[in-house]
Amino acid sequence: DQQVKQNSPSLSVQEGRISILNCDYTNSMFDYFLWYKKYPAEGPTFLISISSIKDKNEDGRFTVFLNKSAKHLSLHIVPSQPGDSAVYFCAASVWGGGSNYKLTFGKGTLLTVNP
């Protein structure tokens, strides 16, 4: 069941440059999308989210873009820092009446930011 796909298992960027992580989804019912960051031996940490009524949401160095027609979202990190090195998960949810807001996750992308 590949409702949320992160096709790049890994990404390597230089410190100070932009990191772009991509995510595709197939379920058109999804209307709330989140990015989580995960360090080894820790749980996923919420980074940023976007609802389907928007196409962009920004929080400091992190920006999420949503293209509903393409069923695609991306996370931009600018500038990238070595401490950003982690696994990044894309997750999606249905945010409707009666929904339990369960999250469907992608497989994750390992980001390595080199000093």
Add this chain to the structure above:
Amino acid sequence: EPEVTQTPSHQVTQMGQEVILRCVPISNHLYFYWYRQILGQKVEFLVSFYNNEISEKSEIFDDQFSVERPDGSNFTLKIRSTKLEDSAMYFCASRRTQPSNQPQHFGDGTRLSIL
């Protein structure tokens, strides 16, 4: 900042034995969740819990699984007769209900190893 806490961090159990994983959600959160991640695979939804009852469960969450909120702070996942394939990281998450579009916050997980 309030956190979701999970105990133990690592549980080793013989196949066929019962195991209870414990979670303390964030205190003003009303939605609770269990997810699991088998090594090398996606984070998968198991069950959601709201208003003292299961609100949704996945196909994985069969009769061997149960959840309980025994008091005002703990949220537990019990596996009655563990199987080798239950070996995974189990994550607890919780979420506020208001304002709308609240993300789920995760604990650091319990690594369950079935021998």
